[in-house]
Amino acid sequence: MRNFLKQLATLFGVGRFPKGPGTVGTLVTIPLVILLAQAGPLVYMAAIVLLLPVGIAACEFYEQDKGGHDHKEIVIDEVLGFLITMVWLPMTWQAILIGFCVFRLLDITKPFFIGYLDKKIQGGLGVMADDVAAGIIASLIMQVLYTQTNWLGSQILVP
Template sequence: MLLNSLLIQIATFFSVGKFPKAPGTVGTLATIPLWYLLSQTGPLIYMLVTFLLFPLGVMAAQAYENHIGKHDSKEIVIDEVVGFLITMTWLPLTWQSVVIGFLVFRVLDIVKPPPIRQLDQKVQGGFGVMVDDVVAGVIGSIIMQLIYTQTNWLGVQISVLTSN
């Protein structure tokens, strides 16, 4: 009972998902402080926590689905939490990173280009709730790394090519 209650809280990111308008967007916004804190710990802890949140999110989403009897309720936002953290992996701590990363992830999550849409429609259960956002996060991370290495839009630019 206590474990189930905790999983339900995790699924809604401690009730953030119960926000009446655009809970996925609000859930992503609510993840920004977590991203900031995890970014302070270094890449190993950041990746470990993000990695562990995936199976926890699968269990939490499944518990919430069982609780309300509906697949992929908008109230479940742990998938947005994990997807956004993946999008923001290895990025500088700048306001530009947050804004662009937020927009990239939300567009991918809302528009659901292939293969995200197919995963969203075909995979059921807690895994199905999580997997489309994880793929959106991976695609978002690739986009953000390209922006980071090829532009100065994130407030800094790294050089991936060395000159002679």
């Protein structure tokens, strides 16, 4: 189980991509977002709730074996953060593109308290916390865009 969780931390090797592994990890999450959206909101939310403790354990084991904190190879945190970003949104190319950009911007720049979480919380929880926070803030931004503008386009998939 420990080896499986360590593989999950890197999303089965995606995190070893030489350039921008966090961005690549977020990019390969797009099909999962679409699949979960088609499964319905309860399944989507259940996946997020399940992935949080599993992701924390995966990151914890990875850090224990590698030493140090928040290795660039760990991308399960980006997976969860992007899933949170896209919750309860239409599955349009515009929503996916804008959500991707907003989440990556917040994850990379770490504004507000996101940077504090990144620096102050250690272990697997610390690895996941900043991306969860970035995902929540990105989701709030996306919900405002969804309800107040037409920037997210027309629904292309019917869940």
